[in-house]
Amino acid sequence: MESSSLKIFVALSLRMGVAYLLMVMVVILLFSWWVMPCLAYRKLKSNGFSGPKPSFPLGNLNDMKKMKMTNISSTSSSSSSLSISNDIHSTAFPYFARWQKLHGKVFVYWLGTEPFLYIAEPEFLKKMSAEIRGKSWGKPNVFKHDREPMFGQGLLMVEGEDWVRHRHVITPAFSPANLKAMGSLMVDSAKNMLDRWTGLINSGQPEIDVEREIISTAGEIIAKTSFGVSYENGRKVLEKLREMQITLFKSNRHVGVPFGKFLNPKQNLKAKTLGKEVDELLRSIITERREKPRTGNKPEQDLLGLLLADNTVDGRKKRALTTKELVDECKTFFFGGHETTALALTWTLLLLGLHPEWQEELREEIKHVVGDGEIVDATMLVGLKKMEWVMNEVLRLYPPAPNVQRQARQDIQVDNLVIPNGTNMWIDVVSMHHDENLWGKDVNEFKPERFKDNIHGGCNHKMGFLPFGFGGRMCVGKNLTNMEYKIVLTLILSRFSFSLSPNYCHAPSILLSLRPMHGLPLIFKPIK
Numbered sequence: 001m002e003s004s005s006l007k008i009f010v011a012l013s014l015r016m017g018v019a020y021l022l023m024v025m026v027v028i029l030l031f032s033w034w035v036m037p038c039l040a041y042r043k044l045k046s047n048g049f050s051g052p053k054p055s056f057p058l059g060n061l062n063d064m065k066k067m068k069m070t071n072i073s074s075t076s077s078s079s080s081s082l083s084i085s086n087d088i089h090s091t092a093f094p095y096f097a098r099w100q101k102l103h104g105k106v107f108v109y110w111l112g113t114e115p116f117l118y119i120a121e122p123e124f125l126k127k128m129s130a131e132i133r134g135k136s137w138g139k140p141n142v143f144k145h146d147r148e149p150m151f152g153q154g155l156l157m158v159e160g161e162d163w164v165r166h167r168h169v170i171t172p173a174f175s176p177a178n179l180k181a182m183g184s185l186m187v188d189s190a191k192n193m194l195d196r197w198t199g200l201i202n203s204g205q206p207e208i209d210v211e212r213e214i215i216s217t218a219g220e221i222i223a224k225t226s227f228g229v230s231y232e233n234g235r236k237v238l239e240k241l242r243e244m245q246i247t248l249f250k251s252n253r254h255v256g257v258p259f260g261k262f263l264n265p266k267q268n269l270k271a272k273t274l275g276k277e278v279d280e281l282l283r284s285i286i287t288e289r290r291e292k293p294r295t296g297n298k299p300e301q302d303l304l305g306l307l308l309a310d311n312t313v314d315g316r317k318k319r320a321l322t323t324k325e326l327v328d329e330c331k332t333f334f335f336g337g338h339e340t341t342a343l344a345l346t347w348t349l350l351l352l353g354l355h356p357e358w359q360e361e362l363r364e365e366i367k368h369v370v371g372d373g374e375i376v377d378a379t380m381l382v383g384l385k386k387m388e389w390v391m392n393e394v395l396r397l398y399p400p401a402p403n404v405q406r407q408a409r410q411d412i413q414v415d416n417l418v419i420p421n422g423t424n425m426w427i428d429v430v431s432m433h434h435d436e437n438l439w440g441k442d443v444n445e446f447k448p449e450r451f452k453d454n455i456h457g458g459c460n461h462k463m464g465f466l467p468f469g470f471g472g473r474m475c476v477g478k479n480l481t482n483m484e485y486k487i488v489l490t491l492i493l494s495r496f497s498f499s500l501s502p503n504y505c506h507a508p509s510i511l512l513s514l515r516p517m518h519g520l521p522l523i524f525k526p527i528k
Protein backbone atom coordinates (compact mmCIF):
# COMPACT_ATOMS: atom_id res chain seq x y z
CA MET A 1 0.00 0.00 0.00
CA GLU A 2 2.72 2.34 1.03
CA SER A 3 4.76 1.64 -2.09
CA SER A 4 1.78 2.20 -4.44
CA SER A 5 1.00 5.61 -2.90
CA LEU A 6 4.69 6.44 -3.24
CA LYS A 7 4.47 5.53 -6.91
CA ILE A 8 1.39 7.73 -7.38
CA PHE A 9 3.15 10.55 -5.55
CA VAL A 10 6.25 10.22 -7.77
CA ALA A 11 4.13 10.05 -10.95
CA LEU A 12 2.13 13.12 -9.88
CA SER A 13 5.29 15.03 -8.98
CA LEU A 14 6.82 14.14 -12.34
CA ARG A 15 3.73 15.31 -14.19
CA MET A 16 3.64 18.52 -12.18
CA GLY A 17 7.34 18.99 -12.83
CA VAL A 18 6.88 18.56 -16.59
CA ALA A 19 3.82 20.84 -16.57
CA TYR A 20 5.79 23.43 -14.61
CA LEU A 21 8.72 23.21 -17.02
CA LEU A 22 6.37 23.56 -20.01
CA MET A 23 4.76 26.58 -18.39
CA VAL A 24 8.14 28.19 -17.76
CA MET A 25 9.10 27.53 -21.39
CA VAL A 26 5.86 29.04 -22.68
CA VAL A 27 6.37 32.10 -20.47
CA ILE A 28 9.98 32.48 -21.69
CA LEU A 29 8.94 32.10 -25.34
CA LEU A 30 6.01 34.47 -24.93
CA PHE A 31 8.31 36.93 -23.22
CA SER A 32 11.02 36.84 -25.87
CA TRP A 33 8.72 36.60 -28.93
CA TRP A 34 5.81 38.73 -27.83
CA VAL A 35 6.44 40.87 -24.74
CA MET A 36 10.02 41.95 -25.61
CA PRO A 37 9.21 42.83 -29.26
CA CYS A 38 6.08 44.73 -28.11
CA LEU A 39 8.17 46.67 -25.58
CA ALA A 40 10.80 47.41 -28.26
CA TYR A 41 7.99 48.50 -30.63
CA ARG A 42 6.52 50.85 -28.03
CA LYS A 43 9.93 52.25 -27.16
CA LEU A 44 10.75 52.93 -30.84
CA LYS A 45 7.29 54.45 -31.39
CA SER A 46 7.56 56.68 -28.35
CA ASN A 47 10.90 57.83 -29.76
CA GLY A 48 9.15 59.03 -32.89
CA PHE A 49 9.89 56.12 -35.29
CA SER A 50 6.88 55.03 -37.33
CA GLY A 51 6.58 52.30 -39.98
CA PRO A 52 4.34 49.66 -41.57
CA LYS A 53 2.09 47.82 -39.10
CA PRO A 54 3.51 44.38 -38.22
CA SER A 55 1.48 41.25 -37.55
CA PHE A 56 2.44 38.37 -35.25
CA PRO A 57 4.47 36.22 -35.90
CA LEU A 58 5.60 37.21 -39.43
CA GLY A 59 6.05 40.94 -38.87
CA ASN A 60 6.07 42.49 -42.36
CA LEU A 61 7.48 39.44 -44.15
CA ASN A 62 4.19 38.68 -45.94
CA ASP A 63 3.87 42.24 -47.29
CA MET A 64 7.46 42.06 -48.51
CA LYS A 65 6.86 38.77 -50.27
CA LYS A 66 3.65 39.99 -51.90
CA MET A 67 5.21 43.21 -53.18
CA LYS A 68 8.17 41.29 -54.54
CA MET A 69 5.94 38.81 -56.38
CA THR A 70 3.78 41.58 -57.89
CA ASN A 71 6.94 43.31 -59.00
CA ILE A 72 8.46 40.21 -60.62
CA SER A 73 5.29 39.49 -62.63
CA SER A 74 4.98 43.11 -63.81
CA THR A 75 8.64 43.49 -64.83
CA SER A 76 9.50 40.08 -66.28
CA SER A 77 7.61 40.66 -69.53
CA SER A 78 9.07 44.10 -70.15
CA SER A 79 12.68 43.27 -69.44
CA SER A 80 14.61 43.24 -72.71
CA SER A 81 17.93 44.69 -73.78
CA LEU A 82 16.05 47.70 -75.16
CA SER A 83 14.46 48.60 -71.85
CA ILE A 84 17.43 48.68 -69.54
CA SER A 85 17.02 51.12 -66.70
CA ASN A 86 19.52 51.82 -63.95
CA ASP A 87 16.65 52.86 -61.70
CA ILE A 88 16.82 49.61 -59.76
CA HIS A 89 15.70 50.46 -56.24
CA SER A 90 11.98 50.07 -56.84
CA THR A 91 12.48 46.76 -58.65
CA ALA A 92 15.05 45.16 -56.32
CA PHE A 93 13.39 46.47 -53.11
CA PRO A 94 9.75 47.35 -53.99
CA TYR A 95 8.68 47.23 -50.31
CA PHE A 96 11.32 49.74 -49.18
CA ALA A 97 10.46 52.06 -52.09
CA ARG A 98 6.78 51.93 -51.11
CA TRP A 99 7.33 52.32 -47.36
CA GLN A 100 9.65 55.28 -47.97
CA LYS A 101 6.79 57.10 -49.66
CA LEU A 102 4.58 56.50 -46.61
CA HIS A 103 7.03 56.81 -43.73
CA GLY A 104 10.09 58.74 -44.96
CA LYS A 105 13.71 57.60 -45.12
CA VAL A 106 14.00 56.38 -41.53
CA PHE A 107 11.33 54.00 -40.25
CA VAL A 108 10.82 50.69 -38.45
CA TYR A 109 9.81 47.46 -40.18
CA TRP A 110 9.69 43.90 -38.86
CA LEU A 111 11.33 40.65 -39.90
CA GLY A 112 9.23 38.21 -37.89
CA THR A 113 9.38 39.37 -34.28
CA GLU A 114 12.55 41.42 -34.85
CA PRO A 115 12.23 45.17 -35.36
CA PHE A 116 14.64 46.75 -37.87
CA LEU A 117 15.38 50.45 -38.09
CA TYR A 118 15.53 51.19 -41.82
CA ILE A 119 17.89 54.03 -42.75
CA ALA A 120 18.28 55.67 -46.16
CA GLU A 121 19.15 59.13 -44.88
CA PRO A 122 22.90 59.99 -44.82
CA GLU A 123 22.59 62.81 -42.27
CA PHE A 124 20.83 60.48 -39.81
CA LEU A 125 23.51 57.85 -40.46
CA LYS A 126 26.28 60.39 -39.85
CA LYS A 127 24.82 61.48 -36.52
CA MET A 128 24.09 57.89 -35.49
CA SER A 129 27.58 56.61 -36.21
CA ALA A 130 29.53 59.67 -35.03
CA GLU A 131 30.18 58.33 -31.52
CA ILE A 132 30.36 54.59 -32.24
CA ARG A 133 33.70 52.92 -32.79
CA GLY A 134 34.16 49.81 -34.95
CA LYS A 135 34.40 47.46 -31.98
CA SER A 136 31.24 48.84 -30.38
CA TRP A 137 28.98 47.95 -33.31
CA GLY A 138 27.08 44.69 -33.27
CA LYS A 139 25.85 42.60 -36.18
CA PRO A 140 22.17 41.52 -35.94
CA ASN A 141 21.94 38.39 -33.79
CA VAL A 142 18.96 37.29 -35.87
CA PHE A 143 21.20 36.83 -38.95
CA LYS A 144 23.91 34.95 -37.10
CA HIS A 145 22.21 31.57 -37.26
CA ASP A 146 21.61 32.00 -41.00
CA ARG A 147 25.09 33.15 -41.83
CA GLU A 148 27.00 30.85 -39.51
CA PRO A 149 27.65 28.15 -42.16
CA MET A 150 28.95 30.82 -44.60
CA PHE A 151 30.97 33.19 -42.46
CA GLY A 152 31.08 31.66 -38.96
CA GLN A 153 32.67 34.17 -36.60
CA GLY A 154 34.91 35.62 -39.31
CA LEU A 155 35.76 39.33 -39.55
CA LEU A 156 32.42 40.22 -41.11
CA MET A 157 30.43 38.87 -38.14
CA VAL A 158 32.76 39.06 -35.12
CA GLU A 159 32.33 41.84 -32.54
CA GLY A 160 34.07 43.67 -29.67
CA GLU A 161 37.67 42.95 -28.65
CA ASP A 162 37.69 39.84 -30.85
CA TRP A 163 36.97 42.04 -33.87
CA VAL A 164 39.94 44.28 -32.94
CA ARG A 165 42.21 41.22 -32.70
CA HIS A 166 41.06 39.73 -36.01
CA ARG A 167 41.23 43.07 -37.85
CA HIS A 168 44.82 43.70 -36.62
CA VAL A 169 45.94 40.28 -37.82
CA ILE A 170 44.28 40.65 -41.21
CA THR A 171 45.01 44.27 -42.18
CA PRO A 172 48.74 43.74 -43.00
CA ALA A 173 47.80 41.15 -45.64
CA PHE A 174 46.52 44.07 -47.73
CA SER A 175 49.62 46.28 -47.37
CA PRO A 176 50.89 47.87 -50.62
CA ALA A 177 53.90 45.49 -50.70
CA ASN A 178 51.69 42.41 -50.38
CA LEU A 179 49.22 43.69 -52.94
CA LYS A 180 52.05 44.33 -55.38
CA ALA A 181 53.18 40.73 -55.01
CA MET A 182 49.63 39.54 -55.81
CA GLY A 183 49.58 41.53 -59.06
CA SER A 184 51.37 39.02 -61.27
CA LEU A 185 49.16 36.13 -60.09
CA MET A 186 46.11 38.22 -60.99
CA VAL A 187 47.52 38.95 -64.45
CA ASP A 188 48.12 35.20 -65.05
CA SER A 189 44.59 34.21 -64.03
CA ALA A 190 42.98 36.99 -66.10
CA LYS A 191 45.07 36.04 -69.15
CA ASN A 192 43.99 32.40 -68.86
CA MET A 193 40.38 33.53 -68.91
CA LEU A 194 40.93 35.77 -71.94
CA ASP A 195 42.77 33.02 -73.84
CA ARG A 196 39.71 30.84 -73.23
CA TRP A 197 37.49 33.62 -74.61
CA THR A 198 39.69 33.95 -77.70
CA GLY A 199 39.35 30.18 -78.24
CA LEU A 200 35.54 30.45 -78.02
CA ILE A 201 35.40 33.41 -80.40
CA ASN A 202 37.69 31.68 -82.92
CA SER A 203 35.49 28.61 -82.82
CA GLY A 204 32.46 30.70 -83.76
CA GLN A 205 31.03 31.35 -80.30
CA PRO A 206 31.36 35.09 -79.72
CA GLU A 207 28.59 35.13 -77.10
CA ILE A 208 29.97 34.56 -73.60
CA ASP A 209 28.26 34.67 -70.20
CA VAL A 210 30.81 36.89 -68.50
CA GLU A 211 29.26 36.74 -65.04
CA ARG A 212 30.05 33.05 -64.70
CA GLU A 213 33.51 33.47 -66.25
CA ILE A 214 34.53 36.38 -64.06
CA ILE A 215 33.24 34.82 -60.84
CA SER A 216 35.34 31.75 -61.53
CA THR A 217 38.47 33.80 -62.35
CA ALA A 218 38.01 35.97 -59.24
CA GLY A 219 37.72 32.72 -57.25
CA GLU A 220 40.98 31.49 -58.75
CA ILE A 221 42.64 34.79 -57.84
CA ILE A 222 41.56 34.71 -54.19
CA ALA A 223 42.54 31.03 -53.85
CA LYS A 224 46.06 31.74 -55.16
CA THR A 225 46.73 35.17 -53.66
CA SER A 226 45.26 34.73 -50.19
CA PHE A 227 45.67 31.01 -49.54
CA GLY A 228 48.47 29.96 -51.86
CA VAL A 229 46.36 27.05 -53.18
CA SER A 230 45.77 26.02 -56.77
CA TYR A 231 42.42 26.76 -58.35
CA GLU A 232 41.60 23.04 -58.33
CA ASN A 233 41.89 22.93 -54.53
CA GLY A 234 40.16 26.25 -54.07
CA ARG A 235 37.41 25.30 -56.53
CA LYS A 236 35.89 22.69 -54.22
CA VAL A 237 35.58 25.26 -51.42
CA LEU A 238 34.15 27.88 -53.77
CA GLU A 239 31.62 25.51 -55.33
CA LYS A 240 30.35 24.44 -51.92
CA LEU A 241 30.17 28.03 -50.67
CA ARG A 242 28.19 28.94 -53.77
CA GLU A 243 25.77 26.05 -53.29
CA MET A 244 25.36 27.15 -49.69
CA GLN A 245 24.65 30.73 -50.78
CA ILE A 246 21.89 29.52 -53.10
CA THR A 247 20.47 27.18 -50.44
CA LEU A 248 20.41 29.88 -47.78
CA PHE A 249 19.38 32.95 -49.71
CA LYS A 250 17.35 31.91 -52.75
CA SER A 251 14.37 30.40 -50.97
CA ASN A 252 11.69 32.03 -48.85
CA ARG A 253 13.36 32.38 -45.52
CA HIS A 254 11.64 33.06 -42.25
CA VAL A 255 14.19 35.30 -40.61
CA GLY A 256 13.06 36.46 -37.19
CA VAL A 257 10.00 34.16 -37.13
CA PRO A 258 9.73 31.97 -34.01
CA PHE A 259 10.85 28.44 -34.93
CA GLY A 260 11.57 29.83 -38.42
CA LYS A 261 14.50 27.48 -38.89
CA PHE A 262 12.16 24.50 -38.57
CA LEU A 263 10.04 25.78 -41.47
CA ASN A 264 12.76 24.95 -44.00
CA PRO A 265 14.26 21.81 -42.43
CA LYS A 266 15.64 20.42 -45.70
CA GLN A 267 17.45 23.62 -46.61
CA ASN A 268 18.80 24.10 -43.11
CA LEU A 269 20.14 20.57 -43.05
CA LYS A 270 21.73 21.00 -46.47
CA ALA A 271 23.37 24.30 -45.45
CA LYS A 272 24.66 22.69 -42.25
CA THR A 273 26.10 19.72 -44.13
CA LEU A 274 27.72 21.96 -46.73
CA GLY A 275 29.09 24.12 -43.91
CA LYS A 276 30.73 21.07 -42.33
CA GLU A 277 32.20 19.98 -45.67
CA VAL A 278 33.65 23.44 -46.28
CA ASP A 279 35.12 23.49 -42.76
CA GLU A 280 36.76 20.12 -43.41
CA LEU A 281 38.28 21.27 -46.73
CA LEU A 282 39.62 24.42 -45.11
CA ARG A 283 41.01 22.50 -42.15
CA SER A 284 43.02 20.37 -44.56
CA ILE A 285 44.33 23.48 -46.38
CA ILE A 286 45.35 24.96 -43.00
CA THR A 287 47.02 21.73 -41.85
CA GLU A 288 48.94 21.44 -45.12
CA ARG A 289 50.23 24.99 -44.73
CA ARG A 290 51.18 24.41 -41.07
CA GLU A 291 53.23 21.39 -42.09
CA LYS A 292 54.85 23.05 -45.10
CA PRO A 293 58.51 23.93 -44.42
CA ARG A 294 59.05 27.69 -44.27
CA THR A 295 61.43 29.57 -46.53
CA GLY A 296 63.72 31.27 -43.98
CA ASN A 297 62.29 32.46 -40.65
CA LYS A 298 59.55 34.63 -42.05
CA PRO A 299 55.96 33.41 -42.32
CA GLU A 300 54.45 33.55 -45.80
CA GLN A 301 53.02 37.00 -46.35
CA ASP A 302 49.74 35.95 -47.93
CA LEU A 303 46.55 36.08 -45.87
CA LEU A 304 46.78 32.50 -44.62
CA GLY A 305 50.46 32.94 -43.65
CA LEU A 306 49.62 36.02 -41.59
CA LEU A 307 46.62 34.37 -39.98
CA LEU A 308 48.80 31.46 -38.89
CA ALA A 309 51.63 33.58 -37.50
CA ASP A 310 51.76 34.77 -33.89
CA ASN A 311 50.81 38.39 -33.89
CA THR A 312 51.41 41.55 -31.94
CA VAL A 313 48.82 44.25 -31.38
CA ASP A 314 49.83 47.68 -30.03
CA GLY A 315 53.23 46.29 -29.02
CA ARG A 316 51.68 43.44 -27.03
CA LYS A 317 51.62 39.83 -28.06
CA LYS A 318 48.05 38.72 -28.71
CA ARG A 319 46.56 35.26 -28.70
CA ALA A 320 46.88 33.69 -32.14
CA LEU A 321 43.66 32.68 -33.87
CA THR A 322 42.26 29.30 -32.88
CA THR A 323 41.68 26.66 -35.58
CA LYS A 324 37.91 27.38 -35.55
CA GLU A 325 38.60 31.12 -35.92
CA LEU A 326 41.04 30.39 -38.75
CA VAL A 327 38.47 28.29 -40.59
CA ASP A 328 35.86 31.04 -40.20
CA GLU A 329 38.24 33.69 -41.53
CA CYS A 330 39.14 31.48 -44.49
CA LYS A 331 35.44 31.03 -45.32
CA THR A 332 34.83 34.76 -45.03
CA PHE A 333 37.71 35.60 -47.36
CA PHE A 334 37.15 32.81 -49.84
CA PHE A 335 33.61 34.04 -50.34
CA GLY A 336 33.82 37.80 -49.66
CA GLY A 337 37.11 38.08 -51.50
CA HIS A 338 35.83 37.03 -54.91
CA GLU A 339 32.10 37.51 -55.28
CA THR A 340 31.90 41.29 -54.72
CA THR A 341 34.87 42.12 -56.98
CA ALA A 342 33.54 39.80 -59.69
CA LEU A 343 30.16 41.53 -59.54
CA ALA A 344 31.77 44.98 -59.74
CA LEU A 345 33.50 43.82 -62.95
CA THR A 346 30.35 42.18 -64.30
CA TRP A 347 28.18 45.29 -63.85
CA THR A 348 31.00 47.33 -65.41
CA LEU A 349 30.94 45.16 -68.53
CA LEU A 350 27.17 45.63 -68.76
CA LEU A 351 27.47 49.42 -68.61
CA LEU A 352 30.46 49.53 -70.96
CA GLY A 353 28.57 47.24 -73.36
CA LEU A 354 25.79 49.85 -73.37
CA HIS A 355 28.27 52.74 -73.63
CA PRO A 356 30.88 51.93 -76.31
CA GLU A 357 32.08 55.57 -76.09
CA TRP A 358 33.37 54.78 -72.58
CA GLN A 359 35.10 51.62 -73.83
CA GLU A 360 36.97 53.92 -76.22
CA GLU A 361 37.77 56.50 -73.52
CA LEU A 362 39.25 53.78 -71.33
CA ARG A 363 41.23 52.19 -74.19
CA GLU A 364 42.79 55.57 -74.90
CA GLU A 365 43.70 55.96 -71.24
CA ILE A 366 45.15 52.46 -71.08
CA LYS A 367 47.31 53.21 -74.14
CA HIS A 368 48.54 56.36 -72.49
CA VAL A 369 49.26 54.88 -69.03
CA VAL A 370 50.19 51.26 -69.76
CA GLY A 371 51.23 51.55 -73.42
CA ASP A 372 50.72 48.62 -75.77
CA GLY A 373 52.86 46.41 -73.58
CA GLU A 374 52.11 44.06 -70.74
CA ILE A 375 51.19 44.97 -67.17
CA VAL A 376 54.65 44.38 -65.73
CA ASP A 377 53.98 46.13 -62.47
CA ALA A 378 50.53 46.70 -60.98
CA THR A 379 51.62 50.05 -59.50
CA MET A 380 51.54 51.50 -63.02
CA LEU A 381 47.74 51.16 -62.88
CA VAL A 382 47.51 53.98 -60.33
CA GLY A 383 47.47 56.36 -63.30
CA LEU A 384 44.18 54.94 -64.64
CA LYS A 385 42.01 57.76 -63.30
CA LYS A 386 39.10 57.49 -65.74
CA MET A 387 38.90 53.80 -64.93
CA GLU A 388 38.50 54.80 -61.27
CA TRP A 389 35.61 57.12 -62.19
CA VAL A 390 33.99 54.25 -64.07
CA MET A 391 34.47 51.88 -61.14
CA ASN A 392 32.92 54.37 -58.70
CA GLU A 393 30.00 55.05 -61.01
CA VAL A 394 29.34 51.31 -61.39
CA LEU A 395 29.55 50.79 -57.62
CA ARG A 396 27.10 53.65 -57.21
CA LEU A 397 24.51 52.33 -59.66
CA TYR A 398 24.98 48.61 -58.90
CA PRO A 399 26.58 48.26 -55.43
CA PRO A 400 27.52 44.55 -55.05
CA ALA A 401 26.91 44.93 -51.28
CA PRO A 402 23.43 46.50 -51.47
CA ASN A 403 22.99 47.09 -47.75
CA VAL A 404 24.87 47.23 -44.48
CA GLN A 405 23.47 45.79 -41.26
CA ARG A 406 24.17 46.70 -37.68
CA GLN A 407 22.81 46.11 -34.19
CA ALA A 408 23.05 48.73 -31.44
CA ARG A 409 25.02 47.50 -28.41
CA GLN A 410 24.14 50.63 -26.43
CA ASP A 411 21.46 53.36 -26.54
CA ILE A 412 22.33 55.77 -29.35
CA GLN A 413 21.21 59.39 -29.30
CA VAL A 414 20.40 61.08 -32.62
CA ASP A 415 19.24 64.66 -31.92
CA ASN A 416 16.26 64.21 -29.61
CA LEU A 417 15.65 60.56 -30.59
CA VAL A 418 17.06 57.51 -28.84
CA ILE A 419 17.77 54.28 -30.70
CA PRO A 420 17.46 51.70 -27.92
CA ASN A 421 20.23 49.21 -27.20
CA GLY A 422 19.59 46.01 -29.19
CA THR A 423 17.88 47.73 -32.16
CA ASN A 424 18.71 46.12 -35.51
CA MET A 425 19.52 48.46 -38.37
CA TRP A 426 19.23 48.07 -42.12
CA ILE A 427 21.15 50.71 -44.06
CA ASP A 428 19.84 50.84 -47.62
CA VAL A 429 22.89 51.62 -49.77
CA VAL A 430 21.03 51.13 -53.08
CA SER A 431 18.44 53.72 -52.07
CA MET A 432 21.02 56.34 -51.11
CA HIS A 433 22.97 55.73 -54.33
CA HIS A 434 19.77 56.34 -56.38
CA ASP A 435 18.40 59.28 -54.43
CA GLU A 436 17.62 62.23 -56.69
CA ASN A 437 17.85 64.63 -53.74
CA LEU A 438 21.46 63.57 -53.16
CA TRP A 439 22.70 63.19 -56.75
CA GLY A 440 20.49 65.39 -58.91
CA LYS A 441 18.05 64.77 -61.74
CA ASP A 442 20.49 62.59 -63.71
CA VAL A 443 20.84 60.17 -60.76
CA ASN A 444 20.03 57.07 -62.83
CA GLU A 445 22.28 57.92 -65.76
CA PHE A 446 25.72 56.35 -66.22
CA LYS A 447 28.01 59.39 -65.96
CA PRO A 448 31.48 58.42 -64.71
CA GLU A 449 32.64 62.01 -65.08
CA ARG A 450 30.70 62.92 -61.94
CA PHE A 451 33.67 61.42 -60.05
CA LYS A 452 36.20 63.63 -61.86
CA ASP A 453 37.98 65.67 -59.17
CA ASN A 454 35.34 64.60 -56.63
CA ILE A 455 35.68 61.44 -54.58
CA HIS A 456 32.03 61.72 -53.52
CA GLY A 457 30.85 61.95 -57.13
CA GLY A 458 29.15 65.28 -56.51
CA CYS A 459 26.82 63.69 -53.97
CA ASN A 460 25.59 66.46 -51.70
CA HIS A 461 26.32 64.40 -48.55
CA LYS A 462 29.61 62.67 -47.72
CA MET A 463 27.78 59.59 -46.43
CA GLY A 464 25.55 59.24 -49.48
CA PHE A 465 28.11 57.07 -51.32
CA LEU A 466 28.94 53.93 -49.32
CA PRO A 467 29.90 51.01 -51.61
CA PHE A 468 32.49 49.78 -49.10
CA GLY A 469 30.58 50.52 -45.90
CA PHE A 470 31.53 53.15 -43.34
CA GLY A 471 33.54 53.88 -40.18
CA GLY A 472 35.89 51.40 -38.52
CA ARG A 473 34.14 48.44 -40.13
CA MET A 474 34.76 49.65 -43.65
CA CYS A 475 35.77 46.95 -46.16
CA VAL A 476 39.24 45.56 -45.50
CA GLY A 477 39.62 44.33 -49.12
CA LYS A 478 39.01 47.68 -50.87
CA ASN A 479 42.56 48.10 -52.19
CA LEU A 480 42.74 44.50 -53.38
CA THR A 481 39.49 45.03 -55.29
CA ASN A 482 40.85 48.24 -56.80
CA MET A 483 43.91 46.47 -58.14
CA GLU A 484 42.12 43.36 -59.39
CA TYR A 485 39.45 45.48 -61.08
CA LYS A 486 42.03 47.55 -62.95
CA ILE A 487 44.10 44.53 -64.01
CA VAL A 488 41.18 42.48 -65.33
CA LEU A 489 39.46 45.41 -67.06
CA THR A 490 42.70 46.66 -68.63
CA LEU A 491 43.36 43.23 -70.13
CA ILE A 492 39.78 42.77 -71.38
CA LEU A 493 39.63 46.21 -73.01
CA SER A 494 43.05 45.75 -74.61
CA ARG A 495 41.96 42.55 -76.35
CA PHE A 496 38.24 42.88 -77.12
CA SER A 497 35.40 45.20 -77.87
CA PHE A 498 32.00 44.00 -76.79
CA SER A 499 28.28 44.72 -76.90
CA LEU A 500 25.22 43.41 -75.12
CA SER A 501 23.68 40.18 -76.42
CA PRO A 502 20.00 40.35 -77.40
CA ASN A 503 19.58 37.40 -75.01
CA TYR A 504 20.39 39.54 -71.96
CA CYS A 505 17.48 40.01 -69.57
CA HIS A 506 17.92 42.89 -67.13
CA ALA A 507 16.96 41.62 -63.68
CA PRO A 508 19.25 42.89 -60.90
CA SER A 509 18.34 40.77 -57.90
CA ILE A 510 19.53 40.11 -54.39
CA LEU A 511 21.16 36.85 -53.43
CA LEU A 512 22.99 38.33 -50.44
CA SER A 513 24.84 40.43 -53.05
CA LEU A 514 23.39 42.36 -56.02
CA ARG A 515 23.71 40.24 -59.14
CA PRO A 516 22.22 39.87 -62.62
CA MET A 517 19.62 37.14 -62.09
CA HIS A 518 20.06 35.66 -65.58
CA GLY A 519 23.81 36.17 -66.04
CA LEU A 520 25.40 38.61 -68.48
CA PRO A 521 25.79 37.37 -72.08
CA LEU A 522 27.97 39.69 -74.18
CA ILE A 523 29.08 39.49 -77.81
CA PHE A 524 32.86 39.84 -78.20
CA LYS A 525 35.10 40.96 -81.07
CA PRO A 526 38.88 40.72 -80.87
CA ILE A 527 40.60 44.05 -81.52
CA LYS A 528 44.09 42.77 -82.17
Ligand code: HEM
Nearest residue numbers: 155156336337340341344401467468469473475476477481
Ligand atom coordinates in the same frame (compact mmCIF):
# COMPACT_ATOMS: atom_id res chain seq x y z
C1 HEM B 1 33.72 45.55 -55.01
C2 HEM B 1 34.21 44.84 -54.04
C3 HEM B 1 33.76 44.91 -52.60
C4 HEM B 1 32.68 45.53 -52.06
C5 HEM B 1 31.60 46.34 -52.78
C6 HEM B 1 32.71 45.29 -50.63
C7 HEM B 1 31.80 45.81 -49.73
C8 HEM B 1 31.93 45.72 -48.36
C9 HEM B 1 31.09 46.39 -47.41
C10 HEM B 1 29.90 47.28 -47.75
C11 HEM B 1 31.52 46.07 -46.18
C12 HEM B 1 30.97 46.57 -44.84
C13 HEM B 1 30.07 45.53 -44.23
C14 HEM B 1 29.55 45.99 -42.89
O1 HEM B 1 29.88 47.04 -42.41
O2 HEM B 1 28.75 45.24 -42.34
C15 HEM B 1 32.64 45.17 -46.34
C16 HEM B 1 33.34 44.60 -45.31
C17 HEM B 1 34.26 43.60 -45.49
N1 HEM B 1 34.81 43.20 -46.68
FE1 HEM B 1 34.37 43.92 -48.51
N2 HEM B 1 33.79 44.50 -50.35
C18 HEM B 1 34.47 44.24 -51.52
C19 HEM B 1 35.62 43.50 -51.65
C20 HEM B 1 36.19 42.76 -50.66
C21 HEM B 1 37.33 41.89 -50.82
C22 HEM B 1 38.11 41.71 -52.11
C23 HEM B 1 37.55 41.31 -49.61
C24 HEM B 1 38.60 40.33 -49.20
C25 HEM B 1 39.68 40.06 -49.83
C26 HEM B 1 36.55 41.83 -48.68
C27 HEM B 1 36.43 41.47 -47.36
C28 HEM B 1 35.65 42.16 -46.44
C29 HEM B 1 35.66 41.87 -45.02
C30 HEM B 1 36.44 40.78 -44.32
C31 HEM B 1 34.80 42.79 -44.42
C32 HEM B 1 34.48 42.94 -42.94
C33 HEM B 1 35.31 44.08 -42.37
C34 HEM B 1 35.04 44.34 -40.90
O3 HEM B 1 33.91 44.19 -40.45
O4 HEM B 1 36.00 44.71 -40.23
N3 HEM B 1 35.75 42.70 -49.36
N4 HEM B 1 32.87 44.98 -47.68
